[in-house]
Each structure stands twice: as C-alpha cells, then as structure tokens.
Amino acid sequence: xxxxTRLVEVRTKILKKNDEKARALRQxxxxxxxxxxxxxSSPGSGKTLFLEKVLKRLSSKFKVAALxxxxxxxxxxxxxxxxxxxxxxxxxxxxxxxxxxxxxxxIDGWDLDDLDVLLIENVGNLVCPATYDLGEDYRLVLFxxxxxxxxxxxxxxxFNTADAAIITKTDLATAVEFRExxxxxxxxxxxxxxxxxxxxxxxxxxxxxxxxALNTRYNDS
Amino acid sequence: MHELSIALQxxxxxxxxxxxxxxxxxxxxxQVGELSGVxxxxxxxxxxxxxxxxSMSEVKLDIEAVEAVGYCGNxxxxxxxxxxxxxxxxxxxxxxERIIRGHELDIIALQVET
Numbered sequence: 176x177x178x179x180t181r182l183v184e185v186r187t188k189i190l191k192k193n194d195e196k197a198r199a200l201r202q203x204x205x206x207x208x209x210x211x212x213x214x215x216s217s218p219g220s221g222k223t224l225f226l227e228k229v230l231k232r233l234s235s236k237f238k239v240a241a242l243x244x245x246x247x248x249x250x251x252x253x254x255x256x257x258x259x260x261x262x263x264x265x266x267x268x269x270x271x272x273x274x275x276x277x278x279x280x281x282i283d284g285w286d287l288d289d290l291d292v293l294l295i296e297n298v299g300n301l302v303c304p305a306t307y308d309l310g311e312d313y314r315l316v317l318f319x320x321x322x323x324x325x326x327x328x329x330x331x332x333x334f335n336t337a338d339a340a341i342i343t344k345t346d347l348a349t350a351v352e353f354r355e356x357x358x359x360x361x362x363x364x365x366x367x368x369x370x371x372x373x374x375x376x377x378x379x380x381x382x383x384x385x386x387x388a389l390n391t392r393y394n395d396s
Numbered sequence: 397m398h399e400l401s402i403a404l405q406x407x408x409x410x411x412x413x414x415x416x417x418x419x420x421x422x423x424x425x426x427q428v429g430e431l432s433g434v435x436x437x438x439x440x441x442x443x444x445x446x447x448x449x450x451s452m453s454e455v456k457l458d459i460e461a462v463e464a465v466g467y468c469g470n471x472x473x474x475x476x477x478x479x480x481x482x483x484x485x486x487x488x489x490x491x492x493e494r495i496i497r498g499h500e501l502d503i504i505a506l507q508v509e510t
Contacts, residue, residue: 178509183417185504186502186503192408193405306501367493
C-alpha cells in the first residue's frame with residue numbers, strides 16, 4: 176500500500192443504536208411500572224397458544240398487553256385480541272427478528288401507566304433474536320417436545336441470552352417418545368442453572384408454575 | 397440470517413465515526429464473539445455486499461473471532477469452556493457460573509490514512 180495508515184482505537188458496540196434504544200425503553204418501562212417479558216422460539220413451537228392462555232390468566236390480576244412479531248400476516252394479533260387485552264402486531268416484512276425501535280413504534284399511543292405487564296412475542300427464529308436487546312426484563316426461550324431434546328445444543332446462543340426455558344406441548348411427550356432427562360441435560364449443558372418449566376398450553380398443565388415464577392419476578396422488580 | 401442487517405448497521409456506525417474524527421477509513425477491525433449469534437464468514441460476505449453502494453466500497457473488514465470464556469466458581473478464576481454446547485470448566489470439569497467473554501460484537505479500531 177502506498178499511503179501511510181495509522182490505527183485509531185474506537186471500541187464501541189456494532190449494535191450501539193439498538194442497545195441505546197433498548198436501554199432507554201427499559202428505563203421508560205420501569206418509570207411507568209411495566210414489567211416486560213419476551214418470548215423466543217422456532218416457528219411452530221407454541222408461542223401463540225402459550226400467550227393466549229397466559230394473557231387470560233394474567234388479566235385477572237394484572238393490566239396486560241401483548242406485541243406479536245411476524246414477517247407477514249396479522250393472524251396472531253387477531254387471534255390474541257379475542258382474549259380482550261390490547262394486542263398489536265409487528266409485521267417485520269423481510270426482517271427475521273424484532274429490534275428495539277420496532278417495539279418503540281409498536282407501543283406508540285399506549286398509556287404505559289395503564290399497564291403492568293407487556294408480553295412480546297418475537298418472530299419464530301432461534302438464531303437472530305439472540306443478538307437484539309428489546310428492553311425486556313425477562314426473556315423466555317420455548318421449545319416443544321416435538322422438536323427434539325437437543326434443540327439447546329443446536330442453538331446455544333439463544334439459550335445463553337434467556338432467563339428461563341419452557342418446554343411446550345408436554346401433552347404430546349409420550350406420543351413422540353420425548354426424553355425429558357435428555358432435554359434437561361441439553362439445556363443445562365449450554366446454560367448451567369437455567370430455570371426450566373414444563374407446560375402444555377392445551378391442557379394448561381404447568382402454566383400455574385410459570386405464572387407463579389413470573390409473579391415472584393414481578394414483585395422483586 | 398441477520399448478518400446483512402448487522403453489516404448495514406456497522407457501515408452506518410463507521411461512517412459516523414469517520415465523520416466525527418474527519419478521517420479516511422481504509423479498514424475496520426471488529427471482534428465477533430462465539431456466542432454473539434453472528435457467523436463471521438456470513439458477516440464478511442454481507443460486508444462485501446453492503447459496502448458496494450456506499451462511500452466505503454473499498455474499506456476492508458478484519459474480523460477477530462473471540463472464543464467463549466467462562467468463570468468457574470470452583471477454580472475461582474476465568475476458564476476456557478469445553479465448547480459452547482458444554483459449559484464445563486476445562487480445568488476441573490465443574491459447570492461454569494457465567495460467561496465472561498464470547499458475546500462481543502464490537503468495533504475495536506479503524507485503520508485510517510494519515
């Protein structure tokens with residue numbers, strides 16, 4: 176190279192804008208007393224049915240709302256709106272994950288003082304959402320018994336950013352010969368000590384355990 | 397795959413940094429952690445594509461991959477982990493308490509013309 180060069184140290188985050196926005200959002204939610212839970216999983220692992228059942232249960236005690244992310248369609252929002260709580264769809268177009276500014280835009284016009292808990296369903300994807308902070312307090316990663324016990328080993332990064340894991344569709348466990356011991360081993364191999372809940376949204380078994388854990392976190396926040 | 401969107405945000409950031417410092421950037425040095433959720437090869441390809449229509453079409457991207465490092469409560473120190481699928485201390489075999497390095501997605505330095 177003919178031109179002389181020198182090195183300028185900068186040390187900054189590549190996703191600085193998203194990180195700053197997420198931090199500001201988290202601060203804003205805390206100021207208004209809103210506890211934020213996000214859900215990530217692969218497509219079809221049962222996030223929406225879980226949300227449907229959880230919204231119903233939570234709405235007897237809390238003022239709840241939900242945001243649901245998808246590349247296309249408003250099907251999930253329409254479905255969840257039947258629960259009677261405020262729901263908004265975030266249609267990402269070609270983007271495979273939610274980012275903090277999408278959350279900020281989606282809550283525009285909502286009176287946050289009138290909310291206790293906000294649930295955010297990410298786009299079905301176990302890879303990309305791991306990189307983006309949405310300003311949430313509690314990130315849940317879900318995987319269903321039909322997906323195989325080794326899901327955590329295949330997607331360790333997302334399990335590393337989560338605060339708890341939920342094994343869904345446990346009503347199908349016997350039919351698909353799901354080995355719970357192996358699944359738990361997989362989770363703890365990529366994230367020692369991560370709390371794991373077992374839920375069937377269909378039969379509603381295990382839902383109360385998770386809601387009670389959420390209550391504890393909410394009260395401690 | 398979100399590497400293209402990461403590359404676009406990286407370009408925005410570098411342009412802003414170059415503008416603030418009034419420098420002409422030749423290369424960008426970044427660190428990508430093993431647990432950042434970003435694949436180095438995919439990011440390099442995305443960079444080649446994303447820089448094309450910008451003022452940085454000649455700017456090189458040097459990616460340093462950072463291996464995950466954990467803290468072992470038993471050894472009471474930083475430790476290499478067996479793998480990102482197996483968060484065990486390589487020294488004593490205990491489960492590590494937390495990840496210390498491996499989540500990086502950082503711009504470290506800019507190589508600029510003098």
